[in-house]
Amino acid sequence: MTRITIVTDAWHPQVNGVVRSIERTNAELEKMGVHVSMLTPASFRTIPCPTYPEIRLSLTLPGHFAREIEKGQPSYVHIATEGPLGLMAARWCRRNGLPYTTSYHTRFPEYxxxxxxxxxxxxYAIVRRFHNRGGGCMVATESLAQELSARGFKHLMRWSRGIDADLFHPREDDILNLPRPIFMNVGRVSVEKNIGAFLDLDLPGSKVVVGDGPQLESLRKRYPDVVFTGAKFGEELARHYAAADVFVFPSRTDTFGNVLLEALASGVPVAAYPVMGPIDIVGDHPVGVLDEDLRIAALGALQISRDACRNHALNYSWPASALQFLTNIRLANGEVIGQPLAPA
Incomplete structure (x- = not known):
C-alpha cells in the first residue's frame, strides 16, 4: 500500500487554511487508495507559541519523534510547516535517505x-534553506512561485486548492437580517489579516466579521457598530457566507485565501487589494474588484453577477487538488508518472 506521512505543526484546535487544506486532501487521497498518517502536535507535549498562544509548539526528542514517524511506515513524507516538527521531520528524512516534499502555506517571515x-x-534565509533541502516545495499560486523564485527558492511545484461546492452555495434564507448591503470578512481575527483596513471603510449597510482570534476583543471594542459573530462552522458558516453581498478581503499577506473560493462558491463577489491570492483567484475574471482603494473595490463589487461568482468557483475541486499533490510527491521522489502506484 502507498503510505504518505504528513507532518504539520498546524493542526486542531487551530482553524485555518492550512488545516482545512490538509484535511480535504487527506480525504481525497484515501478515496484513491492512499493511506495517510498524520504527525501533529497532538502526539507530543506542547507549549503555546509566544505572541500567538493558539499555536502549540511541540517539544520532543529525536528518538521519540523517530518512533512516532516510523509508526506510519511512510513510502513518502510531506512536511507542511516550518515549525519544530517540520524541522525534525526533515532531519529524520535526510538521515534515513528518504526524499521529502514541503509546502509553503504562509508568509512566515512577514508574520x-x-x-x-x-x-x-x-x-527568509532560514525558510529558504529549509525548503530548498527538500525534493520539492509546493505553492498554491503562480504569483507565489514567482516571488519565491526571485528570493532563491528552488524545486517549486504548483498545488492549487479546491472548494466544497455542495456545502458552499447560494441560498435564499437570510441568517443575519441586517441592513443591506452586507459587507463581510471571514477568517482568523489577527493582525496579519489587516481587518482594520476593512472596518475603517466608510460603507453603507452593515459590516460583519466571522471568525475568532487574538484581535477579536480589541476590534469589538474599537468598532462597536460592526457585527462580530465569532467562529462558525459547517452549515452555519455556509449560511453566513451566502447572506453577504460582498466579501471584503483586506489581507496583503495570504498566499492563497481559501475563504475567497468559499465566498465565490456562495455566489458572493470579492473586494480585495491587487495582491497575491486575489490576483490569482479573481484576476481579470468578472467575479470581484481589485483596487488599492478598498472602498472603491467594495462598492464596485456590488454590481457583480452572483451566478458568475459561483460558476468561477466551480473550476476548483478537491479531487483535482489531491491528484496534483500526489503527482508532485511522486515526481519529487524520482518516479515516472504514468506508472501505477504500489497496490493497496
Missing amino acids: VSARLPIPEKWL
Whole structure:
C-alpha cells in the first residue's frame, strides 16, 4: 500500500487554511487508495507559541519523534510547516535517505516580523534553506512561485486548492437580517489579516466579521457598530457566507485565501487589494474588484453577477487538488508518472 506521512505543526484546535487544506486532501487521497498518517502536535507535549498562544509548539526528542514517524511506515513524507516538527521531520528524512516534499502555506517571515523585531531578510534565509533541502516545495499560486523564485527558492511545484461546492452555495434564507448591503470578512481575527483596513471603510449597510482570534476583543471594542459573530462552522458558516453581498478581503499577506473560493462558491463577489491570492483567484475574471482603494473595490463589487461568482468557483475541486499533490510527491521522489502506484 502507498503510505504518505504528513507532518504539520498546524493542526486542531487551530482553524485555518492550512488545516482545512490538509484535511480535504487527506480525504481525497484515501478515496484513491492512499493511506495517510498524520504527525501533529497532538502526539507530543506542547507549549503555546509566544505572541500567538493558539499555536502549540511541540517539544520532543529525536528518538521519540523517530518512533512516532516510523509508526506510519511512510513510502513518502510531506512536511507542511516550518515549525519544530517540520524541522525534525526533515532531519529524520535526510538521515534515513528518504526524499521529502514541503509546502509553503504562509508568509512566515512577514508574520513573525509583524510581531517581533526580526528582519524579514534573516527569516527568509532560514525558510529558504529549509525548503530548498527538500525534493520539492509546493505553492498554491503562480504569483507565489514567482516571488519565491526571485528570493532563491528552488524545486517549486504548483498545488492549487479546491472548494466544497455542495456545502458552499447560494441560498435564499437570510441568517443575519441586517441592513443591506452586507459587507463581510471571514477568517482568523489577527493582525496579519489587516481587518482594520476593512472596518475603517466608510460603507453603507452593515459590516460583519466571522471568525475568532487574538484581535477579536480589541476590534469589538474599537468598532462597536460592526457585527462580530465569532467562529462558525459547517452549515452555519455556509449560511453566513451566502447572506453577504460582498466579501471584503483586506489581507496583503495570504498566499492563497481559501475563504475567497468559499465566498465565490456562495455566489458572493470579492473586494480585495491587487495582491497575491486575489490576483490569482479573481484576476481579470468578472467575479470581484481589485483596487488599492478598498472602498472603491467594495462598492464596485456590488454590481457583480452572483451566478458568475459561483460558476468561477466551480473550476476548483478537491479531487483535482489531491491528484496534483500526489503527482508532485511522486515526481519529487524520482518516479515516472504514468506508472501505477504500489497496490493497496
